[in-house]
Amino acid sequence: MADATDLPGVPALGDIDAYLEAHRHKSLLRFITCGSVDDGKSTLIGRLLFDSKMIFEDQLAALASDSRRLGTQGQEIDFALLVDGLAAEREQGITIDVAYRFFTTEKRKFIVADTPGHEQYTRNMVTGASTADLAVLLVDARKGILTQTRRHAFLAGLLGIRHLVLAVNKMDLVDWEQDRFDAIVADFAGFGARIGLSAAMAIPMSGLRGDNVTHPGDAAPWYRGPTLLAHLEEVAIDHSGMAERPFRMPVQWVNRPDPSFRGFSGLISAGAVRPGDTIRALPSGRDAIVTRIVTADGDLPSARAGQSVTLTLDREIDISRGDLLADQSRPAPVADQFEATIVWMADEPLLVSRSYWLKLGTRLVPATVTELRHQINVNTLEHLAAKTLQLNAIAICNVALDQPVPFDPYEENRDTGGFILIDRLSNGTVAAGMIRFALRRSENVRWQSLDVDKAARALMNNQVPRVAWFTGFSGAGKSTIANLVEKRLHSLGRRTYILDGDNIRHGLNKDLGFTAGDRVENIRRVAEVARLMVDAGLIVLVSFISPFRAERRLARERLEPGEFVEVFVDTPLADAEKRDVKGLYAKARSGALRNFTGIDSPYERPEHPEIHVDTTREAPDAAAERIVAWLLADAPAAADGNRSPRYTSETGRDPTASGTDEVEGDAP
Amino acid sequence: MREVVAEFERPVMLYSVGKDSAVMLHLARKAFFPGRPPFPLLHVDTTWKFRDMYAFRDRMAVESGMELLIHRNPEALARRINPFDHGSSLHTDLWKTQGLRQALDMHRFDAAFGGARRDEEKSRAKERIFSFRSAGHRWDPKNQRPELWNLYNTRRAPGETVRVFPISNWTELDVWQYIQLEAIPIPSLYLAAERPVVSRGGTLIMVDDDRMPLAPGETPELRSVRFRTLGCYPLTGAVESQADTLTAVIGEMLLARTSERQGRMIDHDQAASMEKKKQEGYF
Numbered sequence: 001m002a003d004a005t006d007l008p009g010v011p012a013l014g015d016i017d018a019y020l021e022a023h024r025h026k027s028l029l030r031f032i033t034c035g036s037v038d039d040g041k042s043t044l045i046g047r048l049l050f051d052s053k054m055i056f057e058d059q060l061a062a063l064a065s066d067s068r069r070l071g072t073q074g075q076e077i078d079f080a081l082l083v084d085g086l087a088a089e090r091e092q093g094i095t096i097d098v099a100y101r102f103f104t105t106e107k108r109k110f111i112v113a114d115t116p117g118h119e120q121y122t123r124n125m126v127t128g129a130s131t132a133d134l135a136v137l138l139v140d141a142r143k144g145i146l147t148q149t150r151r152h153a154f155l156a157g158l159l160g161i162r163h164l165v166l167a168v169n170k171m172d173l174v175d176w177e178q179d180r181f182d183a184i185v186a187d188f189a190g191f192g193a194r195i196g197l198s199a200a201m202a203i204p205m206s207g208l209r210g211d212n213v214t215h216p217g218d219a220a221p222w223y224r225g226p227t228l229l230a231h232l233e234e235v236a237i238d239h240s241g242m243a244e245r246p247f248r249m250p251v252q253w254v255n256r257p258d259p260s261f262r263g264f265s266g267l268i269s270a271g272a273v274r275p276g277d278t279i280r281a282l283p284s285g286r287d288a289i290v291t292r293i294v295t296a297d298g299d300l301p302s303a304r305a306g307q308s309v310t311l312t313l314d315r316e317i318d319i320s321r322g323d324l325l326a327d328q329s330r331p332a333p334v335a336d337q338f339e340a341t342i343v344w345m346a347d348e349p350l351l352v353s354r355s356y357w358l359k360l361g362t363r364l365v366p367a368t369v370t371e372l373r374h375q376i377n378v379n380t381l382e383h384l385a386a387k388t389l390q391l392n393a394i395a396i397c398n399v400a401l402d403q404p405v406p407f408d409p410y411e412e413n414r415d416t417g418g419f420i421l422i423d424r425l426s427n428g429t430v431a432a433g434m435i436r437f438a439l440r441r442s443e444n445v446r447w448q449s450l451d452v453d454k455a456a457r458a459l460m461n462n463q464v465p466r467v468a469w470f471t472g473f474s475g476a477g478k479s480t481i482a483n484l485v486e487k488r489l490h491s492l493g494r495r496t497y498i499l500d501g502d503n504i505r506h507g508l509n510k511d512l513g514f515t516a517g518d519r520v521e522n523i524r525r526v527a528e529v530a531r532l533m534v535d536a537g538l539i540v541l542v543s544f545i546s547p548f549r550a551e552r553r554l555a556r557e558r559l560e561p562g563e564f565v566e567v568f569v570d571t572p573l574a575d576a577e578k579r580d581v582k583g584l585y586a587k588a589r590s591g592a593l594r595n596f597t598g599i600d601s602p603y604e605r606p607e608h609p610e611i612h613v614d615t616t617r618e619a620p621d622a623a624a625e626r627i628v629a630w631l632l633a634d635a636p637a638a639a640d641g642n643r644s645p646r647y648t649s650e651t652g653r654d655p656t657a658s659g660t661d662e663v664e665g666d667a668p
Numbered sequence: 669m670r671e672v673v674a675e676f677e678r679p680v681m682l683y684s685v686g687k688d689s690a691v692m693l694h695l696a697r698k699a700f701f702p703g704r705p706p707f708p709l710l711h712v713d714t715t716w717k718f719r720d721m722y723a724f725r726d727r728m729a730v731e732s733g734m735e736l737l738i739h740r741n742p743e744a745l746a747r748r749i750n751p752f753d754h755g756s757s758l759h760t761d762l763w764k765t766q767g768l769r770q771a772l773d774m775h776r777f778d779a780a781f782g783g784a785r786r787d788e789e790k791s792r793a794k795e796r797i798f799s800f801r802s803a804g805h806r807w808d809p810k811n812q813r814p815e816l817w818n819l820y821n822t823r824r825a826p827g828e829t830v831r832v833f834p835i836s837n838w839t840e841l842d843v844w845q846y847i848q849l850e851a852i853p854i855p856s857l858y859l860a861a862e863r864p865v866v867s868r869g870g871t872l873i874m875v876d877d878d879r880m881p882l883a884p885g886e887t888p889e890l891r892s893v894r895f896r897t898l899g900c901y902p903l904t905g906a907v908e909s910q911a912d913t914l915t916a917v918i919g920e921m922l923l924a925r926t927s928e929r930q931g932r933m934i935d936h937d938q939a940a941s942m943e944k945k946k947q948e949g950y951f
Contacts, residue, residue: 019850019917020845020915020918023841023845025846025850035671099786100786100836100837101786102786102787102839103835104839104841111837123693123814124814126814126816127814127815127816130816130817131817131818228944235935251673252674253673253674253700254669255700255702255703256703257700257702257703257704261702261703263669263702265699266670267818278789286808294701295698295704296697296698296701297698308699310701321674345814359819359821360819361819362671362674414817415818417817418817418821419817419819420821422821423821425826427821427823427824429811429813429814429816429821432814432816610914639811
């Protein structure tokens with residue numbers, strides 16, 4: 001280990017204050033390393049840490065013993081072991097997550113995100129890239145530009161990284177041949193030009209031996225450029241650019257410790273602010289003048305991008321968490337539909353029309369992908385038609401929100417233009433998105449308000465319109481029970497309609513198949529039709545397998561509270577298959593029919609159905625009676641007086657509470 | 669921190685009385701100024717901390733005006749668990765890991781701030797800033813949520829909790845520098861002074877009270893020492909030092925050849941020990 005005097009940037013004890021002062025003013029460069037498995041990323045980072053003296057003696061001792069036990073370098077130190085932290089990945093020999101490492105030189109502080117090359121973990125590369133200024137793209141000199149190299153270069157460009165370093169590694173294994181290096185650089189330049197990446201800095205190196213990493217190697221006299229570290233220290237990074245842009249601050253917290261103080265706290269993502277500036281609160285569009293910039297160290301005369309502050313305003317306007325404070329003369333656009341690039345990060349595929357949570361800035365809103373314009377093949381850059389997206393897929397799509405939100409294009413501001421999608425059931429982060437622009441249609445299509453409304457039509461029909469949504473396996477008895485319910489309602493003078501899965505697929509939905517994506521669209525259309533019928537004042541009976549919770553919830557959310565009655569027709573799969581009225585199970589078992597619910601496509605049981613029909617314990621007639629009772633519980637008395645008194649209930653909202661002892665499991 | 673307070677129902681700040689806790693408390697007070705941080709402090713106590721730490725803790729609680737919750741694992745208390753008779757592994761598991769889980773469950777906290785940093789230890793380098801724990805407090809390093817930009821997905825199912833590490837991206841030097849710049853109070857144990865120590869297995873242990881059994885012939889001697897990290901006194905190694913000012917401590921740190929956690933005896937117990945502890949619910 002080197003003597004203290006060899007440490008870069010560490011002066012004699014007496015100069016500590018001067019050193020600290022210099023350290024304080026060093027700029028910070030955040031970068032990522034990416035490349036294919038075995039291109040030597042972890043080794044390179046280990047080398048940077050080692051050569052910049054960031055490895056302590058105890059770590060080095062542990063490393064030396066680990067190297068002999070686990071390393072791939074014989075008695076030599078295996079630098080990759082320094083970086084590969086988790087036990088599982090030590091055994092597999094691959095990095096499986098993003099690891100953040102820190103080191104400092106005389107000129108800069110660095111945070112490096114080590115991102116994985118393994119294909120199934122590309123989402124981590126996107127994660128690492130989202131906060132990086134520069135990307136070091138590793139290429140194995142023996143293998144050249146691979147699919148993963150292209151994918152990572154494309155992603156780096158997509159996430160707005162402007163500086164790219166092509167690190168042609170393991171040059172020692174190709175005898176430092178200049179031709180090999182030049183061919184790789186030319187190959188990459190061709191690809192880079194097509195995706196609009198500016199010229200990358202290319203450096204031939206050996207991470208294992210250290211040549212051209214921190215010290216110039218003498219193995220390649222034909223290379224006269226900087227070492228990797230020298231380039232990282234010198235490259236111009238543009239942090240100040242954000243401060244020149246229009247002011248933006250997402251409101252994170254409304255600070256009101258007592259009635260006399262009301263401030264809005266957040267991190268300024270762009271521009272600067274001074275007391276006296278007029279700001280606009282979005283989406284409300286109300287203006288106010290900044291009176292103070294409050295911090296614990298006293299009020300500030302101004303604040304700029306990167307600072308966390310609390311602002312007070314000259315008047316009371318309604319501002320809450322999730323709103324955006326913006327420059328009044330250059331406010332952010334507000335829209336409820338936009339075009340965006342998304343990177344799908346979950347094992348479960350994206351389903352068009354499914355409702356997800358979207359988090360943008362400090363705001364969380366329900367959102368759906370309404371249209372996949374095209375998927376992008378990152379190897380060929382081809383545009384592909386897509387109905388769904390699998391893990392790691394990248395696509396341009398339209399996104400619709402259930403309320404207008406303020407935003408900036410991602411190109412202009414990462415913080416106000418980047419979003420994540422969250423699955424509503426698993427709560428997992430399933431996608432990263434970058435807003436391109438607002439869709440004009442959200443401004444042009446206005447809701448036409450009409451004078452005769454749902455209440456008026458319901459009154460005319462003398463009933464409470466609602467939807468009974470029958471869900472369950474094919475052959476469970478949904479249509480049988482729905483048919484009985486409709487007959488009974490009809491005889492009671494109620495206006496009804498049955499939307500049957502098979503029948504609708506003959507007309508409205510005959511263009512749809514049985515893939516997960518088509519099933520979602522199938523349900524979306526039926527939910528919309530059911531909603532229109534409820535609006536028209538009808539009692540609608542929907543009989544659809546509807547296997548996914550998310551879509552049943554989507555249907556529920558299209559209606560007002562109380563209008564959606566989920567009826568779970570619960571039959572054991574074996575019983576439904578035994579019955580097999582339509583011969584479909586036999587076909588599915590033989591492989592002639594694919595994506596069949598229960599066989600090779602999942603059915604998600606309802607968690608809290610309003611009505612649970614256990615067909616092994618309740619006959620269809622009894623179930624139908626019970627459903628009719630629920631649907632009519634709060635209906636006005638039938639005008640013709642033929643309504644059976646047992647269905648009349650002035651107060652009871654829950655007719656199933658009595659007389660249904662034979663069935664268990666009804667949700668409250 | 670504001671993000672957590674806005675999106676969680678019952679946040680708490682873990683307060684271990686060390687320098688990272690001092691920085692965290694300072695940041696919290698700044699983030700909610702002029703208000704008071706809207707969450708309590710929680711100290712998971714082992715009864716074996718340095719006496720100076722207890723005094724300092726109580727002083728800071730009064731100064732910040734925040735509620736201070738102290739939890740001592742009743743089982744460990746009843747069994748009189750200590751590092752001498754039971755070993756550092758059991759001691760840490762019962763007092764700290766189990767104690768923390770008990771405290772979080774008892775108060776039904778759904779978010780806990782911690783002062784861990786990614787530069788401390790290998791498995792922590794991969795930790796998220798918002799780290800999800802299952803209903804049993806376990807950490808699954810393979811099933812963590814990606815964190816993009818500065819967007820944090822805080823959605824969770826009932827029973828799930830989150831550990832939040834706001835100073836993840838700070839280095840040891842950053843912490844010291846911030847303490848110096850902002851004049852943040854820290855326990856005096858971080859500065860060198862004459863203290864009674866014994867040497868055990870190459871580690872200097874301070875004899876902080878008479879509960880510490882001395883081997884025959886072992887007598888504490890006064891040496892000028894300081895601590896790079898603070899924990900239970902029988903498990904925390906001192907370093908010989910003359911650095912009695914912050915600047916001198918930082919100077920020594922810059923020249924140091926051993927990493928910060930080296931004084932922590934618990935990390936050396938077994939391979940991948942920190943990762944294992946984390947999966948079991950330790951910070």
